[in-house]
Amino acid sequence: MISLSTGAFYERASRQMGDLRAQATTLQQQIGTGKRLDRSSDDPVAAARMRTLERTQRMAGIDQQNSASANTDLQLTDTALGSVADLIVRAKELATQAANGTLNNSQRASIGLEVQGLADNLLAIANTRNGAGHALFGGQAAGDAYSKTGGTVGYDGTTALDTIDLGDGQTVLPGMVGPDAFSFTVGASSTDLFAVLGGLATALQGGASDPAQSARDAMGALDAGLDKVTTAQTVVGARMGWIELMDDRRTQMSEMVTTEQASTGGADIAASMTRLQEMMTVLQASQASFVKLANLSLFNEIR
Amino acid sequence: MASDLLAIAASGARAARGALDVTAQNIANAASDGYVRRTARMEEVSAAGGQMRMGDLSLSGVRISGIQRNADMFRQSEVRRTTADSSRGAAELAGLQNVQAAVEQSGVYSAVVGFEASLQALTADPVDPAMRAEVIASAQAMTNKFNIAAGSLDSAGEGLRFNAQAGVDQANVYGGELARLNLRIGRAGADSSDRATLLDQRDLLLGKLSDIADISTSFGPDGSVRVGLGAGGATDFVTGGTAATLTMATATDGTVSFQAGGNAFTPSGGLLAGSANALVEVAGTLGQLDTLADSMAAAFNTVQTGGITPAGSPGQPLFSGSGAGGITTALTDGAMLATAPAGAAIGSRDASNLAAMRQALESGGTASGVNRLLFDVSSKVAGREVTQGALDAIASSASVALEEQAGVDLDTEAANLIRFQQAFQASGRAMQVASTIFDTLLGIK
Numbered sequence: 181m182i183s184l185s186t187g188a189f190y191e192r193a194s195r196q197m198g199d200l201r202a203q204a205t206t207l208q209q210q211i212g213t214g215k216r217l218d219r220s221s222d223d224p225v226a227a228a229r230m231r232t233l234e235r236t237q238r239m240a241g242i243d244q245q246n247s248a249s250a251n252t253d254l255q256l257t258d259t260a261l262g263s264v265a266d267l268i269v270r271a272k273e274l275a276t277q278a279a280n281g282t283l284n285n286s287q288r289a290s291i292g293l294e295v296q297g298l299a300d301n302l303l304a305i306a307n308t309r310n311g312a313g314h315a316l317f318g319g320q321a322a323g324d325a326y327s328k329t330g331g332t333v334g335y336d337g338t339t340a341l342d343t344i345d346l347g348d349g350q351t352v353l354p355g356m357v358g359p360d361a362f363s364f365t366v367g368a369s370s371t372d373l374f375a376v377l378g379g380l381a382t383a384l385q386g387g388a389s390d391p392a393q394s395a396r397d398a399m400g401a402l403d404a405g406l407d408k409v410t411t412a413q414t415v416v417g418a419r420m421g422w423i424e425l426m427d428d429r430r431t432q433m434s435e436m437v438t439t440e441q442a443s444t445g446g447a448d449i450a451a452s453m454t455r456l457q458e459m460m461t462v463l464q465a466s467q468a469s470f471v472k473l474a475n476l477s478l479f480n481e482i483r
Numbered sequence: 484m485a486s487d488l489l490a491i492a493a494s495g496a497r498a499a500r501g502a503l504d505v506t507a508q509n510i511a512n513a514a515s516d517g518y519v520r521r522t523a524r525m526e527e528v529s530a531a532g533g534q535m536r537m538g539d540l541s542l543s544g545v546r547i548s549g550i551q552r553n554a555d556m557f558r559q560s561e562v563r564r565t566t567a568d569s570s571r572g573a574a575e576l577a578g579l580q581n582v583q584a585a586v587e588q589s590g591v592y593s594a595v596v597g598f599e600a601s602l603q604a605l606t607a608d609p610v611d612p613a614m615r616a617e618v619i620a621s622a623q624a625m626t627n628k629f630n631i632a633a634g635s636l637d638s639a640g641e642g643l644r645f646n647a648q649a650g651v652d653q654a655n656v657y658g659g660e661l662a663r664l665n666l667r668i669g670r671a672g673a674d675s676s677d678r679a680t681l682l683d684q685r686d687l688l689l690g691k692l693s694d695i696a697d698i699s700t701s702f703g704p705d706g707s708v709r710v711g712l713g714a715g716g717a718t719d720f721v722t723g724g725t726a727a728t729l730t731m732a733t734a735t736d737g738t739v740s741f742q743a744g745g746n747a748f749t750p751s752g753g754l755l756a757g758s759a760n761a762l763v764e765v766a767g768t769l770g771q772l773d774t775l776a777d778s779m780a781a782a783f784n785t786v787q788t789g790g791i792t793p794a795g796s797p798g799q800p801l802f803s804g805s806g807a808g809g810i811t812t813a814l815t816d817g818a819m820l821a822t823a824p825a826g827a828a829i830g831s832r833d834a835s836n837l838a839a840m841r842q843a844l845e846s847g848g849t850a851s852g853v854n855r856l857l858f859d860v861s862s863k864v865a866g867r868e869v870t871q872g873a874l875d876a877i878a879s880s881a882s883v884a885l886e887e888q889a890g891v892d893l894d895t896e897a898a899n900l901i902r903f904q905q906a907f908q909a910s911g912r913a914m915q916v917a918s919t920i921f922d923t924l925l926g927i928k
Contacts, residue, residue, distance in 0.1 A: 185520075185890025186513050188883045195879060220587055220861030221580070221868065228858040235596045235850060242600045246607045312608045314832065322610070322793075322830030342834045345606055478897035 193470045200463040207456040210447040217445050230445045233437050240430055240437075243347035247423050247430075250344040250354035253310045254420045257355045260308050260316060261413045264361070264373070267305070268406045271298050271377060275402060278384055278395035288391045292384025299377035303333055306358060306374075317358040325358045326374065331382075333374035335359060346426040352419050361412040366401045373409075376401040487543075488917040494544030495910035498525055501547045502903040506896050513891040517687030520891050521679060522551045549674025552682055558885040559686055560700065562878075563693035567752030569878035570694045572871040574754045578643045578761025579864045582768050585635030586860055591772075592853045594628035595779075597621045599850060602841050605822065609834040610793050615817025622801060623812045629776045633769060633808035640737045640765040647739055647758035650695045651729045654755075657692045658710070658726035661685065665707035666724045682706060696741075697752030713748030720744075736766040768860060772807040775852045780810055782843040790821030790836030795829040797821070798836075 210216055220227035277283065278291045307324045308316045318325030318337030325337045335358050343351035363372040376398055383394035505523040512518040526548035530541045601621040605614045664685050671678035685708060692698055692710065699716025701709050710721040720727050720743050727744025734740070739759050741748060750756040780802035787798040798821025803813040814820070822837040844850075 184892060185886050185888075186893045187890040188886035191879075191886065192883055219580075219583060219864075220857055221583055221864035224858050224862035224865050227861055228854055231592055231854050231857070234593070235599075238596050238600050239603060242603045245604060249607045312611055314608070314610075320828075320832040322828070322832070338828075338831075338833075340833070342606075342609070342832055345603065478894040482897060482901065 189473070193466075193474075197463065197466055197470070200459060200466065204456060204459045204463065207452050207459060211449060211452050211456065214447055214449070215445055216447045226444045230441060233441050233444070237434065237437050240347060240434055243345065244427070244430060246344050247346050247352075247427055249311070250346075250352050251420060251423050253316065253354040254416050254423070256308065256310055257316055258413060258416045258420070260305050261356075261361060261409055261416065263305050264302065265406060265409050265413070267298055267302055268373070268402055268409060271295060271380070272399060272402045272406070274298075275380060275395045275399045279392050279399065281392055283392075285386065285391065288384045288395075289386060292381045292386075292391075295377060295384060296381035299374065299381055302373060302377060303328060306362060310355070316355055317361060319357040331378065333372075333378065346423065347430060348426075350426055352422055352426075354419075356412055356416060361409060362405070364404050364408040366404050371401065373405045376405060488920065489914060491542055491544035492910045492913035492917060494528065494546060495913065496907055498523075498545045498547055499903045499907035499910055503900065503907065505550065506899045506903060509891045510893065510896050510900075513893060513896075517683050517690065518891070519552050519554045519679070519683055519686070519889045521676070522553060523547050524549045524551045524674070550676045550679050551674070552679045553889055554682070554686065555885065555888050556702075558881070558888055559689075561881045562885045563689060563698065563700070564752075565874070565878035565881040566690065567693045567697035567756075569871070569874040570754050571697075571752045571757040571760070572867065572874045574643075574646065574757025575760045576757075576864070576867045576871045578639065578758065579764055579860065579867055581639035581642065582636065582761070582765055583857075583860045583864050585639055586632050586768065586772070586853075586857055589628050589632035589635055591625075591628045591632050592850065592857060594621070594625040595850045595853055598625045599841065599844055602837065602844070605820075606834055606837060606841075609822040609832050609837055610830065612817055615820050617817075618820060619812065619814060619817050622814075626802065626810045626812045629772070629807040629810050632772060633806065636765055636769045636772070637737075637808070640762055640769075643758045643762050643765065644731075644733060644737070644739060647755055647762075648731055650754040650758070651731045651741070654692060654695045654729050655726075657688050657695075658721050658729070661688050661692075661708065661710065661721045662724050662726040664688070665721070668706045678706070693753060695753045696750040696755045712743050712750065714751070718743045718746045718748040737769075738762045738766055764860075764863070768856065769807070771852075771856050773805075775849060775856070776807040776810045777805055778847055779844065779849040780805075782847040783840060786836060786839045786843045787821050789825060790839075791823050791825055791827060792819055792821050793823065793830050794818060797825070 209218060217223055217227050217230065274291050274295055278288050283291075303326055306317050306326045310316050315321060315323065315325040315337060319339060319341050321337040323336060325335065326333050327336050328334075337358055339357060339359065341353050341355060341357050344354045345351055359372070362374070363370060365371070380394065380398040382388075383398075384391050388394045502523040502525070505521050509520055524547065525545050528543040528546050530543060598618075598621045601614070601618045605611070605618055608614060664681055668678065668681045668685065671681055685706070689698065689700060689708065689710070696712055698720070699711045701711075701716075703709070707723060708721065709719075709723075710716075712718045712720045718727075720729070727746075730742045732740050732742070739762055741750060741755060741759075750759070780800075784800040784802055787801050790798045792798060799814060799819060801812060801814050801820070802810055804811045820837075822840075823831045823833045824836045824839075827833045
């Protein structure tokens, strides 16, 4: 005979209902927070994965900031190079005028004055600073990229430029150092735009015996300079394209990470609700049956 | 004729009264802790006829020969064994949950990631003062989080040791009580209700004791118990009327060991075993956290001191102190970060040393180390939770099984009430018959 003692009956009933209530509470918590994991021990593997994903996302956020600042620098560089190209075109026009044999020397001298102005503008553009206040064309230097001493413009920056991390091991050069944009070779000798414009201005203002010939000579050099600057612009454009590509990739990655986070650590609301409903039904049923059974004492029947 | 109808009926009424008393006692104690259902054992009283009068009726009625205690020794020892297991599991689980909370909720992992992120952000402009200040701030946040985690682990250990000490104190009280009970049980009369009460108390104390440590018991013929501790119960705890004193010793790493009367023993169940196991985990986790903090600091400082600051001076160590509890951020000024390599110009934006710092953190595996530590701890907790669920179920089914066998069933008692009431009434009726017979005899004229 299995005799069920009264104490055992109550203990079993309270334990069963306590279990059901605890499960219902857990489900309610999942629905309330939208998270399946409250503590790591709820699912250690998923929790470890969630931490890695969180780190990936945080680093991707920094990559995004870095990429935005690199993009800004490249846009500034692009604008500056565009201005330089306009400036060279204007200088070529002036050189063409000056090369005309019908002009007299004083007319050439006034053209030379304008060329001198262009040379000064070029120096200002080459010393443009970026948003953080660093020389756009100066590499890693702390001060200006170019300086003028005794009529000669010299490069003060470094030849190297720091790359910026775009994530996934990809990097980009967020700009261009001066020599890459402004120095070129004419014939066999290397020169730069500052020397060409400065030389032209000096020649037109009486520094040369045959200014018209100097102007004709300078036109070739200016063509080479324009080539160099437009090439640099193309490179900068390509880098911006690369950044855009990486941004797209990062967006896709972030979507995938978010999806994985939801599937790894998110609660399935529909399933949890159904489960909760089931749990409540069972709990109600066991409460009702407990009350019925507890009232079923032989003492009630003894009169 | 040696029989006496009135006396027989009176003995029946007495026995039924006694049985009713026992039933009422059972009903009254239906909810008492450790109460074992009693049954009144009845015995016929008769005597053989005297010499030469073997054929005579010699009936003397009934008597209550003893109060029987319906305790099943096997089920009781099962309850003790499973209780010790489940209480060990519970203590261990609670300790591990505290360890997990200490490492997880202190936010060490996200602080390490935050430090890495600030270094990565600095690559956009290595000389930007705001970003440099951010690196210092996140380094401070990280060292603080390490300190908090170590502090939380320490207090988790403190709590575990407190619990274990409380368990030891409690066990000493129970041990002394058992020794006293052993003496009294020896003196109580066999099958007396006094004895049954003492045995109830003895079993209740043994049950409480097995909550604290796994015990092995052996019972003497007089009902006294010997309690042993440790492997195979080899270490004496309660023997006869004497109880050894339990003591707890704490090692330098915070783990604990136990002695009974000067003899070392290792509990494998109960609160003491659970606390001791959890303390080993606390010490292990703290050790791993210390290693992570130290190796991170060493790797970073090596790179930092190898570079130069924007002002051109050689880098000073960023982290000082040792261990997760002692690590601090030594620098407070972002300008002291040596992002440029040695030999770079003053104010240089050359970030190759910054890249080396990030590389050192990455390859040093600080973030992944903390992640792994968390994974280790949390998977231990998850595993223990499953085990604990099973141990709990086993312990509860053992105690329900004992309760079913030894506990009071009110329905049975109600039936007994009716039965013994009827027996009492029937004996009364027998007395009435005896009286009628006497009246008949006396009425003969």
